[in-house]
Amino acid sequence: MNQPVAKPPHEHARGAGFGSKAAMVSGATMISRILALVREQLYAALFSASMVSDAYQVAFRIPNLLRDLFAEGALSAAFVPTFTDRLKNESREAAFRLANVVIGAVLLVVGLLTIVGIAIAPGIVHLLADDFAKTPGKFELTVELTRVMFPFLPFVSLAAVAMGQLNAQERFGLPALASATFNVVAIAAGVGLHFAKLDPRDAVLGWSVATVLGGLVQLLVQVPALRKTGFRFRPRIDLRDPGLRRIAMLMAPATVGLAATQLNIFVNTSFAAGVPGAVSWLNYAFRLMQLPIGVFGVAVATIAATRLAHAAAAKDTAGMSATLSHGLRLVAFLTVPCTIAFIFLAEPIARLLFEHGRFRPSDTVATAAALVPYATGLYCYSAVKVAAPAFYALGRTRVPLVASLSAVAANVALNFALFPIYGYPGLALGTALAATVNFAILVIAFHRTAARLDARPLASHLTRVLVASCVCGGAALAADRGVESLLGIERLIPRLVAVAAAILTGVVTYGLACRLLRIAELDEFNAMVRRRVRR
Numbered sequence: 001m002n003q004p005v006a007k008p009p010h011e012h013a014r015g016a017g018f019g020s021k022a023a024m025v026s027g028a029t030m031i032s033r034i035l036a037l038v039r040e041q042l043y044a045a046l047f048s049a050s051m052v053s054d055a056y057q058v059a060f061r062i063p064n065l066l067r068d069l070f071a072e073g074a075l076s077a078a079f080v081p082t083f084t085d086r087l088k089n090e091s092r093e094a095a096f097r098l099a100n101v102v103i104g105a106v107l108l109v110v111g112l113l114t115i116v117g118i119a120i121a122p123g124i125v126h127l128l129a130d131d132f133a134k135t136p137g138k139f140e141l142t143v144e145l146t147r148v149m150f151p152f153l154p155f156v157s158l159a160a161v162a163m164g165q166l167n168a169q170e171r172f173g174l175p176a177l178a179s180a181t182f183n184v185v186a187i188a189a190g191v192g193l194h195f196a197k198l199d200p201r202d203a204v205l206g207w208s209v210a211t212v213l214g215g216l217v218q219l220l221v222q223v224p225a226l227r228k229t230g231f232r233f234r235p236r237i238d239l240r241d242p243g244l245r246r247i248a249m250l251m252a253p254a255t256v257g258l259a260a261t262q263l264n265i266f267v268n269t270s271f272a273a274g275v276p277g278a279v280s281w282l283n284y285a286f287r288l289m290q291l292p293i294g295v296f297g298v299a300v301a302t303i304a305a306t307r308l309a310h311a312a313a314a315k316d317t318a319g320m321s322a323t324l325s326h327g328l329r330l331v332a333f334l335t336v337p338c339t340i341a342f343i344f345l346a347e348p349i350a351r352l353l354f355e356h357g358r359f360r361p362s363d364t365v366a367t368a369a370a371l372v373p374y375a376t377g378l379y380c381y382s383a384v385k386v387a388a389p390a391f392y393a394l395g396r397t398r399v400p401l402v403a404s405l406s407a408v409a410a411n412v413a414l415n416f417a418l419f420p421i422y423g424y425p426g427l428a429l430g431t432a433l434a435a436t437v438n439f440a441i442l443v444i445a446f447h448r449t450a451a452r453l454d455a456r457p458l459a460s461h462l463t464r465v466l467v468a469s470c471v472c473g474g475a476a477l478a479a480d481r482g483v484e485s486l487l488g489i490e491r492l493i494p495r496l497v498a499v500a501a502a503i504l505t506g507v508v509t510y511g512l513a514c515r516l517l518r519i520a521e522l523d524e525f526n527a528m529v530r531r532r533v534r535r
Contacts, residue, residue, distance in 0.1 A: 297382025
């Protein structure tokens with residue numbers, strides 16, 4: 001058999017359309033994230049930061065955490081390189097057989113996990129939010145909602161397998177759009193609940209049912225694209241399949257290695273549960289963070305993970321280094337200005353998006369207080385998603401495991417140190433600092449054990465991007481304050497005009513600053529836009 005020919009580093013990083021494909025996924029993901037914000041707006045208007053809202057947030061956090069641990073996080077990280085290896089070095093039929101074996105294992109393992117989770121839901125809620133028992137009915141409602149939403153887990157686990165197959169074959173658009181269908185289902189449910197004028201307890205139960213249906217739809221919309229690749233859904237149980245065993249071996253540490261952020265949020269929830277409304281405020285703030293993480297971080301990481309897997313299969317460490325370096329620069333170019341925007345414009349953004357219905361001005365201030373410290377870790381949140389897959393592609397799963405455990409340990413220590421002083425905003429800051437620990441360990445380990453990663457160009461690039469972002473943030477803040485002084489902030493239209501003016505001013509200023517500072521990613525971004533316009 002002929003050995004694969006390693007591509008030069010520049011082909012992996014630039015020539016193969018990295019930025020263009022990332023832009024495609026970014027656009028699809030942006031649609032999903034915008035819909036997610038609409039979903040959160042409806043949710044905030046219906047439930048605000050009430051007892052019912054806190055109950056739902058904790059109840060959904062349980063299957064959502066398991067989703068990141070076993071489905072969209074660890075399973076995707078382990079499945080994609082294994083599936084890619086079979087596709088590249090064996091045959092399409094062998095790769096499809098592996099996918100059906102994985103589907104059989106998911107139905108068996110995750111199905112049993114769902115049944116057990118429903119049975120022991122009271123114990124799980126006790127572990128996560130024991131303070132809810134102090135409020136009459138809050139604990140019982142959380143248990144009920146947890147049981148309703150556990151079936152969400154097998155649906156999104158199967159959706160992750162479908163997404164992994166499509167991504168491994170460099171079909172990125174539909175998987176990126178699949179999560180948008182989840183938000184469409186939730187929005188439709190939210191509109192219906194708004195007009196139904198139900199009691200908040202009945203309304204949140206309806207919202208929970210819609211959450212499960214959204215997970216199912218997220219799976220079903222990918223089926224036609226899978227069939228076009230030649231795949232047929234024929235699940236089988238074969239625990240001796242070497243590919244499945246490889247995936248299981250990768251998943252064991254990856255379960256911890258990719259779940260640092262969710263585990264940290266889990267720990268934060270146990271602290272925040274004792275402060276009425278804090279669970280919801282932290283969730284609203286982190287939901288805003290999910291927009292740039294999803295649009296930029298996940299988009300770049302999705303393309304990088306596939307390229308890293310192909311480079312690893314070809315034994316091309318130089319290509320891996322080039323791909324990772326370019327991915328980290330692109331993430332910085334896209335997320336650092338968002339960090340500054342969240343810090344400078346936290347209240348105007350939260351006010352525009354959430355202050356409707358039952359969501360009060362005091363909730364806006366409380367949400368903004370969590371958003372600012374969360375935002376300081378935005379780059380590292382996103383960069384971890386780019387760096388971790390490099391180790392799974394190489395089969396070196398201990399490194400992300402150590403990085404994740406270190407981040408969780410740091411987060412717990414920081415929670416104990418910061419919560420008594422700063423309250424729930426201290427929990428957000430602890431999570432951001434923990435993400436920084438995670439990222440630092442991954443980058444240092446890659447440089448020392450996998451391939452040379454020159455830190456000086458990366459540091460120089462990050463510094464220039466930060467300078468450009470601060471200039472853009474100052475201009476955006478001035479624009480927002482100017483419009484607010486003229487139009488006020490009491491009505492929706494003035495709020496929208498103020499934030500839109502701030503964003504437009506910030507984008508223009510950032511582009512000019514990047515041009516002056518010779519940030520190369522600006523040219524790449526502009527070239528991508530021109531190609532899209534011509535098409």
